[in-house]
C-alpha cells in the first residue's frame with residue numbers, strides 16, 4: 001500500500017484535505033493525524049474490520065485496548081453507558097485537551113476496541129486538525145499512538161512514516177505536536193477514581209476539579225496489570241539498551257560520567273539523553289569522547305522548562321537511537337508537574353535498568 005501524506009496548516013487546516021482523510025476513515029481505512037499530545041493512528045471505532053487493521057499495522061497485541069476520540073463532550077453518549085458526575089466535571093474542565101477518561105462502555109463499541117473490557121477510554125483532543133477530522137468523519141475514532149508497537153510515540157509525521165510507511169493509508173502532516181507526551185488517563189470505573197497513566201495533564205491540575213483521584217502506587221502489580229492492560233508491556237523501547245539514572249543531580253552526573261568512561265573504554269558507543277543542565281555539567285567529560293565519535297549527545301529541554309522537556313523527549317530518544325549507539329544513559333527532570341510523566345516514560349524505556357544513586 002502507498003501511504004498518502006497530506007500536509008495541512010495546523011492553525012487553519014484546509015477543509016478539502018480533512019474531508020479526504022475523513023472519507024478514508026468512513027470507508028474503513030487508517031489515517032494518522034496530529035493531536036496536541038502525539039500523533040494518533042485512527043480508524044472508525046464502530047467498524048471492527050477497520051479496528052483490526054490498527055492492531056495489524058502497529059504489530060500491537062489485541063490485549064492492549066485503544067482510546068476512542070470524539071469531537072466534543074456531547075458525543076460521550078455514543079461510547080459510554082454511564083458518566084459519573086465527577087467524570088463529567090473533569091471532562092468539562094479539561095476537554096478538549098490531554099485527558100482520557102475510562103467509563104463503562106456502550107454495547108455499540110466493538111470488543112476489539114476495548115480488548116474485551118467492559119470499559120472504554122475516551123478523549124476529546126484539542127488539536128485543530130484532530131477536531132476537524134472527528135467532526136467531518138462523524139464517527140468516533142479509535143486511535144492509539146501512531147508508532148510501531150513498543151517504539152517511542154511519534155511527535156512528527158516523519159516519525160509516523162519511519163514506523164508505518166506503506167502500512168497505513170493516509171498521514172495528515174500538521175507539524176510537530178505541542179505537548180509531546182500522551183494524555184493522562186483517569187479511570188472512573190473504580191472508586192475512588194485512579195490515574196492509570198501520568199501524561200500531559202498533571203495530577204495537581206486534576207485535583208483542582210476532582211480531589212478524590214488517586215495515583216496508582218502499585219505500578220507493576222497484578223492488580224494494575226488487570227486494570228490498565230497494555231501499560232506493562234514493553235514500551236518506548238529504543239533499540240539501544242537504555243539506563244535511567246535517578247537521584248541528586250551532582251551524584252547522577254558523577255555516576256553517568258564514570259559509566260560513560262567504562263563503556264567507551266570497552267569500545268561501546270554511548271548515547272546521552274539528558275536535560276541541558278546535566279549536559280553542561282557533563283561537558284568536560286563528554287566533549288573529547290563526542291569529538292572522537294564514541295559518544296552521541298541529545299538534550300531534551302531543561303529543568304527550567306518542563307513543557308519543552310516533555311515536547312522534545314521522544315524526538316531526542318528516536319534521534320539518539322538512529323545514531324546506532326549500543327547504550328543510552330538517560331537522566332530525568334525531577335517529579336514536579338510534567339516531570340512525573342517524563343519519568344514514567346523513561347522508566348518504561350529503561351525496562352528495569354534504573355540506577356538510584
Ligand code: TXA
Nearest residue numbers: 037040065066119120121144145182183228229230231
Ligand atoms: O495522548 C494520547 O492518549 C494518544 C493520542 C493519540 O490520543 N493516544 C495514546 O494511545 O497514547 P495508546 O494506545 O498509545 O495508549 C492507550 C492506553 C492503553 O495502552 C491502555 O493502557 C489504556 O490506554 N486504555 C485504553 N482503554 C482502556 C480501558 N478500557 N481500560 C484501561 N486502560 C485502557
Ligand code: MG
Nearest residue numbers: 144145146153
Ligand atoms: Mg502508545
